[in-house]
Amino acid sequence: MTRPLLLLLLLIAGLAPVSSAEAVWEKSVVTVEVTFKDYDFFQPWNTPTRSVRKHGLYIGGQEIVTTAQYLPTETLVRLQKGGRGKWYPAKVVWFDPHADLAVITSEDPEFWVGLRPARLAKAIPQAQDFNLIRWKDGNLESRRVEFSKFTVKDGSLSFAPRLTLELNTDLGGLGWAEPVMLNGTVAGLTTSKGGNTCNVVPAPFIRQILEARAKGRYPGMGYFDFVWEPGENPTTLEHLGLKGPSRGAIVIRVPNRPGVDPVLKPRDLLLEVDGFPIDVAGDYLDPQYGHLLLENLSSRGHLAGDMVRMKVLRDGMETNISYVLPKAEYHDDLVPRELFDHPPEYVVAGGLVFQALDQPFLRGWGEDWRRRAPFRLQHYQNGSPTAERPSLVLLSNVLPDPVNVGYQEARFLVVDRINGRRISTLADVVEALKDPKDGVHRVEFMKGDTLQSLLLDAASMDQATQRVIRRYGLPAAQRITEPAAKTKTQGTMG
Numbered sequence: 001m002t003r004p005l006l007l008l009l010l011l012i013a014g015l016a017p018v019s020s021a022e023a024v025w026e027k028s029v030v031t032v033e034v035t036f037k038d039y040d041f042f043q044p045w046n047t048p049t050r051s052v053r054k055h056g057l058y059i060g061g062q063e064i065v066t067t068a069q070y071l072p073t074e075t076l077v078r079l080q081k082g083g084r085g086k087w088y089p090a091k092v093v094w095f096d097p098h099a100d101l102a103v104i105t106s107e108d109p110e111f112w113v114g115l116r117p118a119r120l121a122k123a124i125p126q127a128q129d130f131n132l133i134r135w136k137d138g139n140l141e142s143r144r145v146e147f148s149k150f151t152v153k154d155g156s157l158s159f160a161p162r163l164t165l166e167l168n169t170d171l172g173g174l175g176w177a178e179p180v181m182l183n184g185t186v187a188g189l190t191t192s193k194g195g196n197t198c199n200v201v202p203a204p205f206i207r208q209i210l211e212a213r214a215k216g217r218y219p220g221m222g223y224f225d226f227v228w229e230p231g232e233n234p235t236t237l238e239h240l241g242l243k244g245p246s247r248g249a250i251v252i253r254v255p256n257r258p259g260v261d262p263v264l265k266p267r268d269l270l271l272e273v274d275g276f277p278i279d280v281a282g283d284y285l286d287p288q289y290g291h292l293l294l295e296n297l298s299s300r301g302h303l304a305g306d307m308v309r310m311k312v313l314r315d316g317m318e319t320n321i322s323y324v325l326p327k328a329e330y331h332d333d334l335v336p337r338e339l340f341d342h343p344p345e346y347v348v349a350g351g352l353v354f355q356a357l358d359q360p361f362l363r364g365w366g367e368d369w370r371r372r373a374p375f376r377l378q379h380y381q382n383g384s385p386t387a388e389r390p391s392l393v394l395l396s397n398v399l400p401d402p403v404n405v406g407y408q409e410a411r412f413l414v415v416d417r418i419n420g421r422r423i424s425t426l427a428d429v430v431e432a433l434k435d436p437k438d439g440v441h442r443v444e445f446m447k448g449d450t451l452q453s454l455l456l457d458a459a460s461m462d463q464a465t466q467r468v469i470r471r472y473g474l475p476a477a478q479r480i481t482e483p484a485a486k487t488k489t490q491g492t493m494g
Contacts, residue, residue, distance in 0.1 A: 003098040025133050026082060026140050027116035029179055031054040032104060033065050033087065037343065041361040042345035042396070045474050048082040049075060051189025054176040056104060057186060060117035065210065066364060067177040067191055067201065068102040069156055072340035079106050081115060084138040090415040097157035097338060098221040098328045099209045100191060100201060105206035115346045120203040120210075121185040123288060126150065130167060130187055132198075134178040145169040148197065152296045156191045156199075159337050160223040160328040161295035162293065165200040174198050189199075205299070210443050212303060222304035224295060225332065226264050227253040231280045240269050241316025247271065248313065249282040249294060255384055263321045265314065272311035273297045290371050296327055323492050329449060334383040334392060335359055347429045350456050350464040351401040352443070356413060374412050376448060381392035389424045395443070414446040426480050433461070 006128055026427060037267060038050040056064040056079070064079065071077070071092050078087040088111040095102035106112070132145045142391045148479035165188050167180065174193040179186050180200050188200035189254040214219040231237050231248040241247065251268040271277065274297045276284035283291045286300075302308060304327035313320050318436060330336040336358045344361075347354040365372040380392060395413045398404055415423045418432035419442055433441060465477050 005068060007025055024116065025118070025179070025383075027114060028058050028118040029135065030056045030058060030064060030115075031083065031135050032064070032079040032090075032177070033076075033078045033080070034074050036070045036071045037073040037075060039073070039360070040345050041344050041355070041364045044346040045476070045479065047343060053405070055178050055180055055189070057118045057189070058115045059120070059210070060184065062105050062112055063093070064090075064101055064104040065189075065206065066104060067156070067189055068097045068100045069177075069191070071095050072097055072157075072338075077104060079104065079111060081111065083135040083140060094213060096209070096218075096220065097340060098155060098160050099162075099205075100155045100157055101206060101209055103210075103213075118179070119185045120188050122180065122207065122208050123181060123204060124165065124187050124202055126290065126463065128182060131181045132167075132169070132171070132178050132190070133176070133181055134174075134176075143169070145171070145198065146368050150202075150286075152293040153199065155201075157338055158221065158328060158364060159333065160221045160299070161293065161298045162221075163202055163205055163289065163292070163296055165202045167198045168196050169193075169198055170196055171198075186415075188406055199368050202414065208301070218288070218303065219327065220304040221328040222298050222302055222306060222326045224323075225255050225257075225299045225326050226251050226262075227272065228282060228294075230282045231269060237269070240267065240313060240492045242269060242313055246280050248280065249278050251312075253384075256386075257326070260326075263323055264312070267314075270294065270310060270311035271318065272309075274302075275302070275309075287299075304328065331385065331390065333381070334385045335362075335482055336391070337382045343479065345478075345480050346396075347425050347426050347478040347480070348399070348468060349429075349433055349477070350441075350461045351399040351404045351468045352407075352456075353397040353399065354393055354415065354426060355396045356426060357394045361396070362393075367431055373383070377412060377414070389422065391424050393423050393426060393429060395445070399468050401464050401471075403456060403460050407451075408494060410451055411452065413451060415443060416446050417444045418442070426478070430480070436461075437470075465487065 009425040033053050036053045037047055038048050041432040052070055056066040059065050075383045077090040079090045080087050088106045088108045090104050090106045091104050093103050128147050130145050132143045134141050137425050148168045151164050151166055152161050153164040178190045180188045186203050188202045190198055190200050193200045228249045228251050231250050235245050235248050236297050248269040248271050251264050251266055254262045254264050273294050278284055278294050282294050284294055286292045302325055303323055306325050308323045310323050332339055339358055345356060362373045363369045398408050398409050400408045419435050419437050421432040423429055439458050441458050442455045469477055
């Protein structure tokens with residue numbers, strides 16, 4: 001078969017042959033197999049496992065970098081080179097879900113033989129086409145993908161915004177840390193794909209995180225914890241005392257952090273952040289990537305604990321302030337986006353199933369969970385934790401039993417109080433159930449729910465709980481990792 005005919009057949013099949021220049025990536029791109037706990041948040045006592053395969057990049061020093069997805073709850077990690085053949089045992093030496101990056105190694109010296117370190121790009125130009133490399137059916141496949149834009153998005157596992165490279169492609173099955181190449185260097189790793197848009201964590205961001213880690217100076221991702229809105233209304237800007245052309249973003253909410261005096265105030269008008277002027281859309285002009293949301297300035301050369309200079313208009317006067325970037329941690333949210341430091345917790349009492357309200361529970365409604373999950377539960381994602389109520393507990397289900405007859409259909413209700421005690425954690429539930437009033441347990445729910453309260457006989461509660469455990473095959477009446485107030489960590493190792 002002649003080479004032109006072979007090329008034509010490959011193009012008809014939708015495949016691009018790997019050129020000799022691209023073939024060197026066979027020695028840099030490896031396959032990562034992850035077996036992890038895929039928790040069932042609707043039945044939190046179940047702990048199924050699942051396996052996925054993704055890609056990793058050899059970066060030298062017996063280290064493979066990949067995205068952090070699926071690694072925080074891993075039970076087994078293996079590596080394969082060359083797209084086929086022997087699997088090598090591996091271990092995760094570091095990961096940060098907020099950066100969506102992880103480093104893996106293998107103690108088998110044979111694995112490292114023949115590998116070649118990949119080079120991460122220091123900068124990425126705009127309006128370029130890229131090549132996406134992936135192992136498929138034991139062969140290295142190279143596909144052309146189109147540049148779309150640079151934008152600022154939350155990470156795949158985090159609420160902390162960062163720079164994202166968007167590519168346009170009709171390729172399916174992406175988002176498994178496939179390397180994106182440009183001019184012999186790695187431009188980034190894919191993180192997800194929706195429609196024809198593929199999201200990529202850019203190589204300059206990866207370099208920033210890995211270099212800080214290598215120096216032992218990685219404190220975690222920082223972010224702007226205040227809420228702002230675009231200053232697009234000229235009348236509002238005039239009311240705030242702005243003179244001259246319209247510009248700036250308006251601070252509308254500042255969190256109250258224990259032991260921290262906020263330097264920003266509601267109604268402050270952000271004029272400059274880190275030396276960059278802010279326009280009425282809340283954007284700044286990045287010298288490398290064009291117009292981007294000001295949120296990107298929290299990670300543009302910065303990490304948690306760094307000081308960011310800001311110029312604000314306050315009470316009609318320009319003021320310079322120094323803002324210290326807080327560390328992105330999941331307990332910063334009233335409804336945490338992720339919980340990696342323990343399996344799903346629960347308390348079963350008389351058939352009532354109590355769980356923490358978090359986003360993993362909401363994602364139990366599937367990929368379209370933002371439309372399918374109960375609106376009243378999603379609404380709490382807009383709230384902020386307080387000292388009085390740092391987190392939320394819900395009645396997720398009722399396992400039918402004679403003690404709870406009449407309440408079998410009650411579910412997805414956020415708990416306000418039990419026996420008069422305010423409920424914020426599952427530990428609160430356990431303590432409140434020790435103190436029934438007048439022989440009954442009274443569970444009260446947040447206002448707005450259809451069922452406002454329920455009553456259960458306290459004398460028969462313990463017997464009913466044991467009966468439910470036997471009938472439904474539960475391993476225990478409760479699982480609470482930390483009996484006191486929760487401390488939710490980001491799950492960083494290193």
